[in-house]
Amino acid sequence: MEKFYFEEPSIGRKEDAIAYINEFYEYNSDINGTGGLNRYLADYEMWLKKLEEDYARIPDEKKVPARTYFLVREGDNRIIGMINIRLALNESLRKYGGHIGYSIRPTERGKGYNKINLYLGLKVCQDYGIDKVLMDADKDNPASWRTMEALGGVNIRGFYDEKNAHCIVRNYEINVDESVRNNLAIYEPMTVNGIFREN
Ligand SMILES: CC(C)(COP(=O)(O)OP(=O)(O)OC[C@H]1O[C@@H](n2cnc3c(N)ncnc32)[C@H](O)[C@@H]1OP(=O)(O)O)[C@@H](O)C(=O)NCCC(=O)NCCS
Numbered sequence: 001m002e003k004f005y006f007e008e009p010s011i012g013r014k015e016d017a018i019a020y021i022n023e024f025y026e027y028n029s030d031i032n033g034t035g036g037l038n039r040y041l042a043d044y045e046m047w048l049k050k051l052e053e054d055y056a057r058i059p060d061e062k063k064v065p066a067r068t069y070f071l072v073r074e075g076d077n078r079i080i081g082m083i084n085i086r087l088a089l090n091e092s093l094r095k096y097g098g099h100i101g102y103s104i105r106p107t108e109r110g111k112g113y114n115k116i117n118l119y120l121g122l123k124v125c126q127d128y129g130i131d132k133v134l135m136d137a138d139k140d141n142p143a144s145w146r147t148m149e150a151l152g153g154v155n156i157r158g159f160y161d162e163k164n165a166h167c168i169v170r171n172y173e174i175n176v177d178e179s180v181r182n183n184l185a186i187y188e189p190m191t192v193n194g195i196f197r198e199n
Contacts, residue, residue, distance in 0.1 A: 004080065004116050005192040006069040006124070009035075009051060012199045013070065013079070014044045020070075020079045020105055027106035030141075033084045034103065035068030059088040067124065071104075071117045074192060080108050081117045087128050096164050098134035098171070099125065102147075114147045119187040122151065123195050125176050132173055139168040148172040152179040 009017065021038050024031045031038045035054060040047035057065045064086050071081035081104040086093060093099075100121055104114045125133055135153065137144035145155070153172035161169045 003074040003192050005197045006120050006195050007072045007199050010199045016079050023105050029106050032103045033082045033101035035084045061090050064088045064090055080113050083117055083121045085121055085124055098136050100135050115150050116190050118147050118151050119183055120195055122176050122179050136169050136171045138165050139170055145170050
């Protein structure tokens with residue numbers, strides 16, 4: 001069985017990380033959950049520094065502390081996805097964006113990998129004491145809201161977002177402990193022992 005884990009971005013992943021983002025451009029795909037990597041392709045080292053700063057932030061109305069990880073497939077050591085986990089919410093994220101942003105590279109979609117990504121992300125939330133995760137997805141992005149629903153997400157609200165998405169956005173809430181408990185049997189066999197490995 002294929003197994004997956006989270007890896008903290010490091011200098012050793014520079015080429016792989018850039019190739020990950022370039023694939024989104026090649027396929028003209030939305031980019032999400034990358035901690036801004038797409039804006040730092042010319043200066044990966046600076047991005048690593050930014051991630052350190054992201055983690056150390058004191059939450060305010062502009063920024064909150066966050067962690068960004070690569071989802072790696074053990075068998076071929078390939079970056080399959082990314083996730084950005086906000087460790088606190090401000091008013092703006094409560095309305096739009098929530099705790100988690102994620103992506104799976106275009107050539108690896110539709111294989112259930114994002115569900116593993118979110119499962120591992122919820123385990124990280126557990127470690128940080130986040131009980132309820134808020135997330136949202138555009139109504140026309142079923143792959144995203146179905147991921148949330150598959151992990152026990154409850155659609156708590158829908159609204160037309162004039163400011164950011166310019167479409168109907170669905171808000172979800174996930175009870176973290178309940179979700180991890182209910183999905184353990186499915187996803188734990190697809191993850192390495194523990195959540196993380198170092199590159
Ligand atoms: C959203 C995204 C992460 C989904 O990744 P993925 O690996 O293809 O998702 P999965 O294969 O794990 O599928 C998750 C669920 O969505 C469904 N799904 C997958 N692709 C779908 C599609 N094209 N249309 C409808 N449903 C789809 C799956 O069937 C599954 O639901 P199920 O468990 O009820 O069967 C990926 O499309 C992506 O990176 N998109 C660009 C960035 C983005 O939009 N991020 C989310 C912003 S909120």
